[in-house]
Amino acid sequence: MxxxxxxxxxxxxxxxxxxxxxxxxxxxxxxxxxxxxxxxxxxxxxxxxxxxxxxxxxxxxxxxxxxxxxxxxxxxxxxxxxxxxxxxxxxxxxxxxxxxxxxxxxxxxxxxxxxxxxxxxxxxxxxxxxxxxxxxxxxxxxxxxxxxxxxxxxxxxxxxxxxxxxxxxxxxxxxxxxxxxxxxxSPPPLTRWKEATGLALITVALVPFATHSHISLLFLVYPLLTWAALRFQLAGSMLCALFTSVMATIAATDEVGPFAELTRIEVMIKLQAFNGTMALTALLLSAVITEQRNTRRSVERACQELVEVLEHLTAGDASHGRPPKDSDGIPPQDH
Missing domain, CATH: 1.10.1760 (Arp2/3 complex 21 kDa subunit ARPC3)
Structure with missing residues (x-):
């Protein structure tokens, strides 16, 4: 010892x-x-x-x-x-x-x-x-x-x-x-890989375009964040947000796209406001969706356990030859 x-x-x-x-x-x-x-x-x-x-x-x-x-x-x-x-x-x-x-x-x-x-x-x-x-x-x-x-x-x-x-x-x-x-x-189910691949491909194609386009198209990333949060919760939304933030930071430091022809203070304010609102949206939306799904699963599990208990009680009454009782605990009577 x-x-x-x-x-x-x-x-x-x-x-x-x-x-x-x-x-x-x-x-x-x-x-x-x-x-x-x-x-x-x-x-x-x-x-x-x-x-x-x-x-x-x-x-x-x-x-x-x-x-x-x-x-x-x-x-x-x-x-x-x-x-x-x-x-x-x-x-x-x-x-x-x-x-x-x-x-x-x-x-x-x-x-x-x-x-x-x-x-x-x-x-x-x-x-x-x-x-x-x-x-x-x-x-x-x-x-x-x-x-x-x-x-x-x-x-x-x-x-x-x-x-x-x-x-x-x-x-x-x-x-x-x-x-x-x-x-x-554990990795996501194989049935979701096709959707995950599609989301990744669209994100890789759309985000660089939105962050480097001279037209202000940064709002296009929010539907992607919503899709990622709804279908893949935290994993999808935060990875999408991190990639978008990196692309936006590259565009801001290179002063291209929506960050062109701005003063340094304006670049800083625009970039930090975009990154902040995007990160908050991704994090809080995925947390709300995950919490709701966990609550629904808990309710479904409780209902399943209640059904099993009722089935067990019904089987016990039947094995002893007792008639099943109604909701008031009184055996049904013929009228």
């Missing part, structure tokens, strides 16, 4: 070290991916979607609070890849670590479920995990720029808004997809 306990105690630090290293690697990879597309607002460079924030929240929800060091290590690696490590950079490190940790704690507090099968889970992820918690990283990050005289005071709010929305979009778009991959237990 002592040998078994000793082996188990030795495995725990090793597992924690592997989890921490994996989280740090994923955070760093997501950061490098997010830096591929950038916008400039008031002289400050920011990313319209910051995937590491979504990766961090998802990892905390999956592995627990014990992997916070992996988030800090990943954030440190991203900072070191951008600039020399200076004492004030630790403020960004604290903000990028504290924001997802606070998101995790608030979501745990309200009983968040990783399958996002309830409307309350979608609302919690939006308002607590994304919009509220990401205030920490954006406020500390932009405040540091002002304090170190790298950003003018009157430019605080535009840059703060861009930073905050970028972090929030990472949570809204990336976290649901990662949680979906974690909770997925």
């Amino acid at each position: 002592a040998a078994v306990v000793g082996t188990s105690d030795l495995r725990r630090p090793a597992v924690l070290a592997l989890e921490t290293a994996a989280v740090a690697a994923c955070y760093y990879a997501a950061g490098r991916l997010g830096l591929l597309r950038q916008l400039v607002v008031e002289g400050a460079v920011f990313t319209p979607i910051w995937p590491p924030s979504g990766v961090a929240v998802a990892c905390l929800l999956i592995f627990g609070i014990r992997v916070w060091a992996g988030i800090a290590l990943g954030a440190l690696l991203v900072i070191m890849s951008l600039t020399a490590l200076r004492p004030y950079a630790l403020v960004n490190l604290v903000g990028n670590t504290a924001a997802p940790v606070c998101a995790y704690l608030m979501l745990r507090r309200v009983g968040f479920r990783k399958d996002l099968a309830r409307l309350r889970d979608g609302l919690a992820l939006v308002f607590l995990g994304a919009l509220t918690a990401m205030l920490i990283s954006s406020t500390l990050g932009v405040g540091l720029l002002v304090v170190t005289d790298r950003l003018a005071t009157d430019s605080f709010w535009p840059v703060w808004l861009a930073w905050w929305v970028g972090d929030a979009m990472g949570v809204l778009l990336v976290t649901p997809v990662l949680l979906l991959l974690y909770t997925l237990r």
